[in-house]
Amino acid sequence: MAEYAVEIDEVSKMFKLYHENVKSLKEKVLFFRKRGYEEFWALKDVSVSVKPGETLGIIGANGSGKSTLLKCVTKILYPTSGKVVTNGSIAALLELGAGFQPDLTGRENVYLNASILGFSKKEVDKRFDEIVAFAELERFIDNHVRNYSSGMYIRLGFAIAINVDPDILIIDEVLAVGDEAFQRKCLERIEEIQESGKTIIFVTHNVEITKEICSYVVMLDHGSVVKEGRPREVVNYYHQVMETAEEGSERGDRRLEILGVALLNEAEEPTTVFHTGQPMKIRVAWRANEPVTDPVFGFSIDDYRGFTAYGTNTRLKGLDLGTLTGEGFVQFDLSSLPMLEGRYLVSAAIHSRDEQTIYHWLDRHVPFDMKSDVDDAGLLYVPTEIQVFR
Amino acid sequence: MIDRLKDLWVHRELLYNLTVKELKVKYKRSVLGFLWSFMNPLIMLAVFSLVFSILVKNDAMNWFVVYLMSGLLPWLFFVNCLMQSVGTVVGNPGLVKKVYFPRETLPLAAIGANIFHFFMQMAVFFIFLLIIGWHFSIYLLFFPLVFLLEVTFTLGLCMFLSAANVYLRDVQHFVEVATMAWFWLTPIVYPIGMAMNALGEWFRLYLLNPMTNIIQLWQFIIYNPHYYAAKVYKFPDKYPAVNYLSFWGILGTSLLAVFLLVFGYYYFVRKERGFAEQI
Ligand SMILES: Nc1ncnc2c1ncn2[C@@H]1O[C@H](COP(=O)(O)OP(=O)(O)OP(=O)(O)O)[C@@H](O)[C@H]1O
Ligand SMILES: [Mg+2]
Numbered sequence: 001m002a003e004y005a006v007e008i009d010e011v012s013k014m015f016k017l018y019h020e021n022v023k024s025l026k027e028k029v030l031f032f033r034k035r036g037y038e039e040f041w042a043l044k045d046v047s048v049s050v051k052p053g054e055t056l057g058i059i060g061a062n063g064s065g066k067s068t069l070l071k072c073v074t075k076i077l078y079p080t081s082g083k084v085v086t087n088g089s090i091a092a093l094l095e096l097g098a099g100f101q102p103d104l105t106g107r108e109n110v111y112l113n114a115s116i117l118g119f120s121k122k123e124v125d126k127r128f129d130e131i132v133a134f135a136e137l138e139r140f141i142d143n144h145v146r147n148y149s150s151g152m153y154i155r156l157g158f159a160i161a162i163n164v165d166p167d168i169l170i171i172d173e174v175l176a177v178g179d180e181a182f183q184r185k186c187l188e189r190i191e192e193i194q195e196s197g198k199t200i201i202f203v204t205h206n207v208e209i210t211k212e213i214c215s216y217v218v219m220l221d222h223g224s225v226v227k228e229g230r231p232r233e234v235v236n237y238y239h240q241v242m243e244t245a246e247e248g249s250e251r252g253d254r255r256l257e258i259l260g261v262a263l264l265n266e267a268e269e270p271t272t273v274f275h276t277g278q279p280m281k282i283r284v285a286w287r288a289n290e291p292v293t294d295p296v297f298g299f300s301i302d303d304y305r306g307f308t309a310y311g312t313n314t315r316l317k318g319l320d321l322g323t324l325t326g327e328g329f330v331q332f333d334l335s336s337l338p339m340l341e342g343r344y345l346v347s348a349a350i351h352s353r354d355e356q357t358i359y360h361w362l363d364r365h366v367p368f369d370m371k372s373d374v375d376d377a378g379l380l381y382v383p384t385e386i387q388v389f390r
Numbered sequence: 391m392i393d394r395l396k397d398l399w400v401h402r403e404l405l406y407n408l409t410v411k412e413l414k415v416k417y418k419r420s421v422l423g424f425l426w427s428f429m430n431p432l433i434m435l436a437v438f439s440l441v442f443s444i445l446v447k448n449d450a451m452n453w454f455v456v457y458l459m460s461g462l463l464p465w466l467f468f469v470n471c472l473m474q475s476v477g478t479v480v481g482n483p484g485l486v487k488k489v490y491f492p493r494e495t496l497p498l499a500a501i502g503a504n505i506f507h508f509f510m511q512m513a514v515f516f517i518f519l520l521i522i523g524w525h526f527s528i529y530l531l532f533f534p535l536v537f538l539l540e541v542t543f544t545l546g547l548c549m550f551l552s553a554a555n556v557y558l559r560d561v562q563h564f565v566e567v568a569t570m571a572w573f574w575l576t577p578i579v580y581p582i583g584m585a586m587n588a589l590g591e592w593f594r595l596y597l598l599n600p601m602t603n604i605i606q607l608w609q610f611i612i613y614n615p616h617y618y619a620a621k622v623y624k625f626p627d628k629y630p631a632v633n634y635l636s637f638w639g640i641l642g643t644s645l646l647a648v649f650l651l652v653f654g655y656y657y658f659v660r661k662e663r664g665f666a667e668q669i
Pocket of ligand 2: 067068173
């Protein structure tokens with residue numbers, strides 16, 4: 001067996017961005033020898049190798065070149081320089097319903113699509129029922145694909161691609177369209193495929209998934225590999241990059257202003273790294289630009305997706321602050337952080353009791369990283385004792 | 391190039407499926423469906439017969455209808471192949487940009503569908519001939535060879551044009567205009583003798599048109615007044631004749647067809663790499 005299933009060697013891809021996409025004779029004659037386009041390098045010297053049986057995840061911002069790279073691997077595009085070598089049959093799922101003919105029925109499309117992938121009618125006959133069952137489209141298989149929902153498209157496409165039993169499966173950000181049950185099912189099937197020793201290349205924006213299923217992750221940015229390695233490391237780096245890109249927002253009339261938010265550890269030192277189980281102090285420094293009666297101070301800890309892990313405020317805790325003037329700070333003492341590894345953001349806010357008036361709100365303002373000595377799965381650490389009875 | 395042919399062979403079922411798709415999609419939502427393949431030549435036959443029976447009013451009527459049809463059906467096959475295949479690559483961005491497969495299957499499928507239509511129409515035409523009691527010549531046995539020649543010629547041209555069209559969209563429009571002119575440069579609705587009389591010295595040039603040779607071959611094997619039918623009807627001279635087939639003409643056309651096929655395919659394969667980003 002060849003050493004690599006897919007070998008991407010210093011691949012660069014240049015697109016010509018025409019100023020106006022007119023390819024007529026007139027244009028050619030008028031712009032003869034005059035370059036009517038700009039060069040755009042969608043990929044720059046990308047090298048990645050995937051061994052048979054490995055699962056490679058590719059992540060990166062929109063437009064970073066992920067799809068372009070996959071298209072170079074699947075011979076839809078050809079690199080401007082560098083080369084791609086693949087060993088084994090490939091089934092690729094690059095876009096929702098790619099290759100489906102809306103005017104044909106689901107059944108006809110299964111055969112057409114499989115033959116596009118290079119598989120014969122006989123092979124499809126054998127697996128037809130399996131494909132339809134996996135896609136859960138028994139009732140609709142003889143309907144026109146034109147009338148399918150986008151979820152149904154992707155079910156059918158995915159069912160075909162995995163059931164034709166390729167050596168290399170390439171998936172580009174299409175599973176996101178399926179509902180949760182179907183995504184689960186696909187991931188389970190992907191794990192089965194992994195176990196059978198097949199190679200998978202996987203592009204997704206749901207980077208947490210790569211932690212679950214990939215053995216190696218590559219992050220692209222503006223066409224270059226900026227980080228590669230173990231999923232966890234690359235994904236954390238990804239979150240950092242993505243987060244600096246989006247500015248934490250700020251609002252409020254600032255009658256009561258937040259001067260700063262500090263995260264302190266046990267020793268009351270400011271830090272940005274906490275360990276599971278450690279305490280944390282969140283200090284919110286304020287200044288009253290005019291006297292304010294009965295304000296509420298609050299905070300929340302969100303993960304990178306915007307899910308709030310925890311949040312509370314002085315009203316919920318039954319505190320009445322009276323009228324504030326001058327300066328001071330409010331300190332929230334969190335006795336033990338339960339979160340496992342990952343990146344989190346602290347928001348802080350001061351508002352009126354009825355939340356009608358917002359004095360100052362810093363959204364996702366202070367980032368910190370959770371580290372953990374345990375390798376347990378999930379978001380939260382739940383102290384667990386294990387007993388075995390026999 | 392050999393690799394490409396192998397790849398095409400692996401995807402032979404795709405070619406079949408695309409061809410069937412082409413036919414199916416064409417007749418989806420039409421009540422008569424496949425019957426339209428028959429209707430076209432039937433209506434043509436009916437109209438021509440009617441028109442010529444009014445215009446000509448003697449037994450030459452059948453002759454002319456047969457002459458016309460035996461050239462027109464192969465010509466329509468040729469033109470439809472060109473017109474339909476030239477836009478196939480550009481017209482299927484959903485496939486070309488999103489999945490890998492040998493792209494030549496696209497123009498090939500368009501041609502495949504037209505081959506199917508051609509046989510349907512020929513079948514109708516031959517039934518008509520049987521009904522009017524036409525005397526077939528022995529040369530009709532050359533049907534497969536003549537057909538092969540035309541398909542070879544058409545294939546090469548279609549490959550070349552459909553690839554060129556990706557880079558220069560004028561090709562599509564050019565084909566529309568060019569085939570119209572080409573039609574009148576080929577002896578289909580008028581007897582070739584007329585062209586000879588009118589052109590004089592230029593007639594040699596006229597004979598260089600490969601379609602003239604191919605169409606004449608069709609007229610020769612189906613209509614053929616001089617070789618067989620003439621003896622029966624005894625009035626050969628009054629009717630359009632097929633006179634100017636020569637050994638060199640046929641050989642030249644055959645060589646040209648083979649050359650075009652090789653060149654067209656080569657050109658297609660070379661240009662194919664850029665298709666996905668050009669459309
Ligand atoms: N055919 C093309 N012609 C010109 N530019 C192109 C072409 N295809 C892609 N690009 C450009 O290349 C860049 C990378 O595109 P690509 O589709 O690979 O991004 P991506 O990483 O898949 O993004 P997304 O996360 O949105 O899917 C984009 O800026 C895009 O505009
Ligand atoms: Mg993409």
